[in-house]
Amino acid sequence: xxxxxxxxxxxxxxxxxxxxxxxxxxxxxxxxxxxxxxxxxxxxxxxxxxxxxxxxxxxxxxxxxxxxxxxxxxxxxxxxxxxxxxxxxxxxxxxxxxxxxxxxxxxxxxxxxxxxxxxxxxxxxxxxxxxxxxxxxxxxxxxxxxxxxxxxxxxxxxxxxxxxxxxxxxxxxxxxxxxxxxxxxxxxxxxxxxxxxxxxxxxxxxxxxxxxxxxxxxxxxxxxxxxxxxxxxxxxxxxxxxxxxxxxxxxxxxxxxxxxxxxxxxxxxxxxxxxxxxxxxxxxxxxxxxxxxxxxxxxxxxxxxxxxxxx
Numbered sequence: 001x002x003x004x005x006x007x008x009x010x011x012x013x014x015x016x017x018x019x020x021x022x023x024x025x026x027x028x029x030x031x032x033x034x035x036x037x038x039x040x041x042x043x044x045x046x047x048x049x050x051x052x053x054x055x056x057x058x059x060x061x062x063x064x065x066x067x068x069x070x071x072x073x074x075x076x077x078x079x080x081x082x083x084x085x086x087x088x089x090x091x092x093x094x095x096x097x098x099x100x101x102x103x104x105x106x107x108x109x110x111x112x113x114x115x116x117x118x119x120x121x122x123x124x125x126x127x128x129x130x131x132x133x134x135x136x137x138x139x140x141x142x143x144x145x146x147x148x149x150x151x152x153x154x155x156x157x158x159x160x161x162x163x164x165x166x167x168x169x170x171x172x173x174x175x176x177x178x179x180x181x182x183x184x185x186x187x188x189x190x191x192x193x194x195x196x197x198x199x200x201x202x203x204x205x206x207x208x209x210x211x212x213x214x215x216x217x218x219x220x221x222x223x224x225x226x227x228x229x230x231x232x233x234x235x236x237x238x239x240x241x242x243x244x245x246x247x248x249x250x251x252x253x254x255x256x257x258x259x260x261x262x263x264x265x266x267x268x269x270x271x272x273x274x275x276x277x278x279x280x281x282x283x284x285x286x287x288x289x290x291x292x293x294x295x296x297x298x299x300x301x302x303x304x305x306x307x308x309x310x311x
Contacts, residue, residue, distance in 0.1 A: 010090065011097055011098060013090035016086045017078055026292070027288075043114060047098075048104055054099070055144060059131070067087075067095070081134075101119040101287070102144060106149050110155075118286045122288065123136055126164060126168030126170055126289050135193060149242075150180075158238060158242065159184070159233055159238035159242065160175070161184050161233065161243050162184065165256040167187040171183050172185070176200075176203060180206075185208070188211070188258050212258065216259065217258070217260070238280060240281070241279075247297050270311055286304065
């Protein structure tokens with residue numbers, strides 16, 4: 001069965017300013033990589049915007065309305081929601097398309113239109129909390145998608161696996177009190193945002209954090225999954241696996257200190273696809289999170305998507 005790519009040109013219009021690591025060049029590099037001959041048979045679709053109803057399943061309504069009230073109104077000056085998280089007049093629309101891509105990807109996979117999907121979008125989402133933007137993130141794209149799968153498709157148990165080098169504090173905050181939602185993360189610690197200790201386990205051991213020290217390499221990354229995350233994921237028995245796919249654990253990435261390679265991302269993609277095929281009624285839906293060296297990001301995404309296409 002096929003793999004489908006969701007994106008939207010509006011995601012390029014989110015302007016974070018000169019020198020900001022989360023720039024539109026990230027998405028341009030990814031899309032160029034996915035234009036290679038190896039991706040000739042990759043299906044492509046334009047993402048819709050997420051609706052307010054979809055967003056307020058995981059975000060406070062007042063917060064959603066406040067973010068959208070800034071769309072088109074911040075003028076020529078950037079609006080800093082914190083020291084790292086910057087809005088421009090087009091940010092709100094970009095964030096709606098980023099969340100909407102995950103929703104549409106889930107619809108496509110769960111109705112048999114494709115076996116797996118990758119959402120090439122920005123801004124990223126896993127740091128966004130119910131009532132707060134942070135860490136370059138405005139809406140929690142993967143959490144919006146998880147609740148959409150439950151509400152619109154009748155799924156009960158949805159899992160998110162996050163291999164970004166930074167802990168997805170926002171996703172954990174949205175999942176930790178619901179035993180039917182599972183969140184697992186391997187990430188560098190200590191590192192921003194300072195959450196994700198192994199002792200943070202949620203209301204029903206539905207949160208699994210496997211922090212790694214600076215300098216951790218591929219074998220350590222794989223061991224974390226094999227010893228901690230995979231057994232917990234199998235025990236949870238998800239009906240759908242979503243992936244927060246951050247590639248900033250790569251050895252070349254400037255914002256962290258891990259030493260992963262494209263081979264490691266190929267391995268984790270293959271293993272998660274295998275588990276989805278074994279346990280779930282549908283394949284994987286993956287969405288872009290971090291990754292800030294353009295070469296490492298584009299080559300790692302290419303490895304990730306190519307592996308989705310053959311699994």
